[in-house]
Amino acid sequence: MVLQRDQQLTPNNNQPHLIFRYDDLSILDDAASLIVFLVKRQMGFAKEDKQNIKKIMYQFLPDFLFAPRGELSDDEEGNFSSSVFSKTNT
Numbered sequence: 001m002v003l004q005r006d007q008q009l010t011p012n013n014n015q016p017h018l019i020f021r022y023d024d025l026s027i028l029d030d031a032a033s034l035i036v037f038l039v040k041r042q043m044g045f046a047k048e049d050k051q052n053i054k055k056i057m058y059q060f061l062p063d064f065l066f067a068p069r070g071e072l073s074d075d076e077e078g079n080f081s082s083s084v085f086s087k088t089n090t
Contacts, residue, residue, distance in 0.1 A: 032057040
């Protein structure tokens with residue numbers, strides 16, 4: 001991980017102040033795998049919730065961070081947005 005700090009202190013600068021650059025993107029995959037492993041061991045989550053967390057960790061989060069997506073098994077692949085975000089809390 002490399003941290004770059006903006007050294008120019010101009011008040012009208014619209015550039016980011018800090019930039020994090022990861023040289024090794026396997027960190028994201030390792031962190032996602034660890035979180036999914038720990039969620040699978042928890043008894044308080046329903047099976048559907050565990051699947052949704054796994055999809056978020058392997059699909060949404062990498063997309064959000066502009067990183068390559070993780071691999072899902074054949075039965076877990078499908079329409080991600082409809083399965084996670086279609087539920088409404090009433």
